Amino acid sequence: MMTEDQSKSQQGSSRRSFIKTSALAAAGFMIVPRHVLGGKGFLAPSDRLQLAGVGAGGKGESDIALIYKGGKTDVAFLCDVDDRRAATSRKNFPRAKYYKDYREMLDKEHKNIDAVSVSTPDHTHAQIAMAAMQLGKHVYVQKPLTHDIYEARKLTEAAQRYKVVTQMGNQGASGDGVRRLREWYDAGKIGKVHTVYCWTDRPVWPQGIAWPSGKAQVPKELDWDLWLGSAPYKDYVDKLVPFNWRGWWDYGTGALGDMGCHLVEPPFRVLNLDTPYEVECSVGSVYVDEFRRGYFPESCPPSSHVTMRFKKTNKTKGDVELHWMDGGIKPERPEELGPNESFGDNGVLFIGTKGKMLCETYGMNPRLLPLSRNAEDKTKVTIARVPGQEDGHYAQFAEASILGYGKMELSSPFEIAGPLTETLLIANLAIRGVDVQRRNANGDVSYPGRDMKMLWDKVAMKVTNFDEVNQYVKREYRQGWSLGA
Structure with missing residues (x-):
């Protein structure tokens, strides 16, 4: 049979053990995978934005680099139909997995992608952006948003329907x-x-x-x-x-x-x-x-x-x-x-x-x-004012994507x-x-x-x-x- 002092000692040890266990559990909660915490499109505060860049050359090259520069962003995937155009981005982000067909990339990697940058010719903007939004991915799309009026209307509706962060690449909107x-x-x-x-x-x-x-x-x-x-x-x-x-x-x-x-x-x-x-x-x-x-x-x-x-x-x-x-x-x-x-x-x-x-x-x-x-x-x-003005347009998108839909005002949402x-x-x-x-x-x-x-x-x-x-x-x-x- 325990003495009173032994009982008090064990109770104190149990309480300390509980507090320690609770603290560890709380710390562990912060790094639970985002899909467990909040479903698709949700980022835990400790996470970094996993970006896929479709159109990796020309304007796409600078778009990807500036979203990355905006902070808390990893360029995880690159996609371009022209290996020549993608060469510099592939050199700048050697750990990014490379694809030629965005459909294959989204099909195979959608669980590992949080946001997609679309910097392709006008006639392909809408299909790429829509496919990404339907998977719950935030999208940054170069101007003009689409090639057709119908496409612009549908992307605008989809952004609200799928509750994703959106930004068009008219960076002067943040100036x-x-x-x-x-x-x-x-x-x-x-x-x-x-x-x-x-x-x-x-x-x-x-x-x-x-x-x-x-x-x-x-x-x-x-x-x-x-x-x-x-x-x-x-x-x-x-x-x-x-x-x-x-x-x-x-x-x-x-x-x-x-x-x-x-x-x-x-x-x-x-x-x-x-x-x-x-x-x-x-x-x-x-x-x-x-x-x-x-x-x-x-x-x-x-x-x-x-x-x-x-x-x-x-x-x-x-x-x-x-x-x-x-x-x-x-x-x-x-x-x-x-x-x-x-x-x-x-x-x-x-x-x-x-x-x-x-x-x-x-x-x-x-x-x-x-x-x-x-x-x-x-x-x-x-x-x-938007810090960084035109460059801040990209940082704004990255930050809003990390916070999640509806948590932050953007300069050019859909x-x-x-x-x-x-x-x-x-x-x-x-x-x-x-x-x-x-x-x-x-x-x-x-x-x-x-x-x-x-x-x-x-x-x-x-x-x-x-x-x-x-x-x-x-x-x-x-x-x-x-x-x-």
Whole structure:
């Protein structure tokens, strides 16, 4: 029989043992695998983000590197259809397992992937992102979000349905410039905006040309069929990969897709715009010779001027007219600018009832007009800044993915990026509609057909006054490929 002192000693030992065991259990709980803790898409606080990069060269190379740089990220998998393009990323991340087909990677490795970066040609964004989201993976997708309007709508819906963190790669959305423009506007510095001009010197790749004749040898490092993905099959041609695909409708979205997400982002954010209800368009002509205009419907035009009209918002007094200009077309120089003050080859001009303001690509270098107003400006900083600005766009995605869906605000989640992308693609509908007009003009493709006006129904997702162009709202995928939505 134990004495009283022995009993007290054993009780103390038991209590110490219980506390020690409980502490160990608690410590052990912190490193339980994430799938045990919270299901798919959940990361324990002690975990690192396991990233898969689809599209490992060019912009994909920098996207992967900057998400990694953002912290607590391991580049676990790399995927690219072209071994040449992936070479640097494979060298930078030698422990990452390499695939050519994203479908095989997701099928075999989905349990080991937390987030996917998609930096491929426009026509493959949606299928890759959707496949990842359906597996509960967070996604960072390069701009434009998608190739088609239908795809943009479906990705926006899927992000909410699958409860995953999303970010589009328009890094200017995280910059100080857009926030400063918002602060000026909310402070009433230029009154109520009624007109906006966005312009770019793009395209800097060939557009308004005929598809190359003949075919070339496919490089041994490139899987051409995988590169084509959902696009119609065509024989490989030189100089399409890795850059000039942007000027062909089967793969790219032209100057609007390339630069629109950087230049239309500021007015979208400052004025709380949604998709337009009316679009007018004119495009530049290409001449085969001095007598005949060329007709190249597979290629985006060399220049365009698109006018979009948006309904009144809580930030405007009435409807807003936004002009998009590319191919070197620019708006009239503001009279408030001095003769030696730069207007820029890429920029945005806001015209309000009490003044004007201007910025460059990504919302950079924001300034009030005339420029003398900036030296005396005392507008307070009221909107939180993203540390690192454009680079911080990537860190923001990495951090939000670690915290989990709904735990942190992002600069360009699909709920914002989706409608912005839809707007640019609606404008592209009008551009493509010009070619449809020419095709329908008694079969005479020399008919100018260089302008049109289009009415857009957002709910029905269709043009209501020119049905022929609705074929481009949702394109037909090549057999064997689907969006999976």
